[in-house]
Amino acid sequence: MAASYHARSNSLPSRQHPIVSQIDDNLNRLRASQSASTSSSIGHDLNGLQDLHEYVDVLLQFPLTQQALVQEKQREMVEELLDGSLMLLDVCTTARDALLQTKECTQELQSILRRRRGAEGLANEFRKYLTSRKAMKKAICKALKNLKHIQNKLGTPGENGAVISILRDVEAVTISVLESVLSFISGAGAESKSSRWSLVSKLMHQKKVMCEEEQKANEILSAEAAVRSCIKSENMKHVENVQKELQSSELSIQDLEEGLETLSRRMIKTRVTVLNIISC
Structure with missing residues (x-):
């Protein structure tokens, strides 16, 4: 996960409290996971990210944490973090909408395939599925650009207190995990690798095989590939x-x-907590 992480000062509220260690441990695990490429690894990262936000919300209950956030010199950074959290929630919504759209198309196509006995006449149904996927990928492309915009803002931290530094680190890790989720849904990573390797397929056959294995690990992309193959050959086995x-x-x-x-x-929940703190 490419991101900037910042040293924390000794002013961290309740620094010896176990919740601080939990936050650090989760941050380190998520950083070490790099870009998840399978549904199980992404699911594991999402679970870790859920726990991380829960721990942060506990940290925000400490009086010293709240005092640090309401300091005038931290106000601008807190506002930036709140703006970023709102954009991240929009990205989450985009990802969930993309999944819902893909699931609905998947279920509809499954229903059609169960009703029909042969392969004839299915090409149009397959193309509808692919058209829906194409539209969904455009929305994801926009969401990925928004993530890059948020990440760029994190690139120049300046002087921050310990609490702000933690919140920035959490935001940076959240960006990386959501980027992995979006890339998995759209198949962007595996598709781009496939495109690059296809140019030198004769010389790089081994790498091409590795790419195909990565595509198989992505259940959504694998289903899409199966649909494309079936359009080319109306075969019952396909x-x-x-x-x-x-x-x-x-x-x-x-x-x-x-x-x-x-x-x-x-x-x-975390966003509401911060808003309540600074509005008091």
């Missing part, structure tokens, strides 16, 4: 493969939806 891949994709989507829903609730 249709059966599509059904299998769509089922795996739906299960993966369900897990990510639940993870993002819980994360959004905890982010909102």
Whole structure:
């Protein structure tokens, strides 16, 4: 996860409190995970991020933490963090909408495949699925740009107190995890690698195989690839493969939806807590 992390001063409220160690441990684990590329690894990061925001909300209950946030010299940075949290919640909404749209198209296509006995006449249904995916990817592309905008703001921290430094670190890790989620949903990472490697496929066959394995690890992208293959060849064997891949994709989507829903609730809780502190 590419991000700037900042040293904390000794003014950290309740520095010896176990909650501070919990925050540091979770931050370090999420930083070390790098860019998650499978649904299980992304789900694990989402769970860690949920816990991290919960720990931060506990830290925000300490009187010294609240005193630090209401200092006039910290006001501008607090406002920037609140603006960033609002944008991150918008990104969460975009990700959840993309998952919902993909799930609905997946379920609709599964229903059609169950009703039809043969492969004939399914090309139009497959194309509808791919068209929906294409529209969803455009929305994700915009959300990824918004994440980059928030990340760029974190690049020049200046002098911050310990509490602000923690909140900035949490925001930076949240950006990285959400970037991994969006890239997984759209298949951006695996697709771009596939495109680059295809240019030198004869010389780099081994790397191409590695890329194909990475695509298989992405259930959503694997289902999309199966649909594309089926359009080229109306073969019943391919249709059966599509059904299998769509089922795996739906299960993966369900897990990510639940993870993002819980994360959004905890982010909102933290945001409300900060707003209440500075408005007192």
